[in-house]
Amino acid sequence: MPTTNVLTSADLTELRQSALGAANPLGIAAELAEAADQGRLADPTDTGYALTLAAEIAESRAKLDAALRYADRAVDAYRTQDDSTGAFARALRARILFRVGRDDEAIDELTALRPLLTEQGDAAAYVSAALDAGGRSSTAEQWLTTAVETIMADRAASTDQPKEPKDADSAGVLFFLLQQRHRVRRDLALPHDQNDNLADRLESGLTGNTGRTVTEPTATDLLFWPRDDFDRLRSDWPALGETYGRDWDEHRARLERELTRLAGGGRTGLTVLRGSLDGLVGFAPQRGGDPTDPKIRAAYAQELTTGSSQIPWPPERNDACWCGSGNKYKKCCLPRSRG
Structure with a gap:
């Protein structure tokens, strides 16, 4: 990244x-902070955004002291600008606070954000992800359940709409709450209830507009390992070849076919989740497991869905391929969907 x-x-x-896929991501984080300090942001209101990104990068490399410094500054920047979009930065800060053992402060921060669960569609994802990182998935389930019940009660009290929405568009914020609640309950191995069933129906309606139901992927299904990380993963844990592919070509082909399948079913806004072996190795002990545990990898992949590791898919045919090979998409991973 340019320095001036x-x-x-x-x-x-x-x-x-x-x-996160760069050779020196921590250097990029430092450069982002310097750009904010030196007034090298074309739009000064991007200060909070730049510092939040720096914090995400540092956290992904387990540099928690630096991550917390960046997150503190990001929250301050949003507060100075009176910018209500700083909620994600506050949730990220809470996530980092959990990781450095300052649980009470993390809970206080998230409690302040809790009202947003019934107001902002993305709040369910970043609040529950932060609670998950602190080992508070049960709390996330309780908060999401309460938020769902609040919105459902409001709908029932309204004279112009039914209690249960018939599709994701009419559900609005409720749809995202139901999705995240469904995920958290699945991770906690809780039995389906009527709201889980409603989440399934809404998701089926969203993805089945072509006349056939498309199975909703888990985050793990879209987890991508850049080549160096893939080679190290296969070397350290050969058994994971069954999960991710015998070689990098097969790994990319599996992802391309899954993304193509989802797009064919009407899905939009698809992304690939770029994993980092260092990130996974650092994440696993926090959850009391190791990288070979499917639940650990699923939790790691889910955490990536709220960070900066998402690669938009598909690229244009003549653009660089999403896999980072440096080749054009049309000559790299696009043909793999036909394999």
């Missing part, structure tokens, strides 16, 4: 998609 150029909002978005 002004960074635009588009530059920051591009870095969000690529930074």
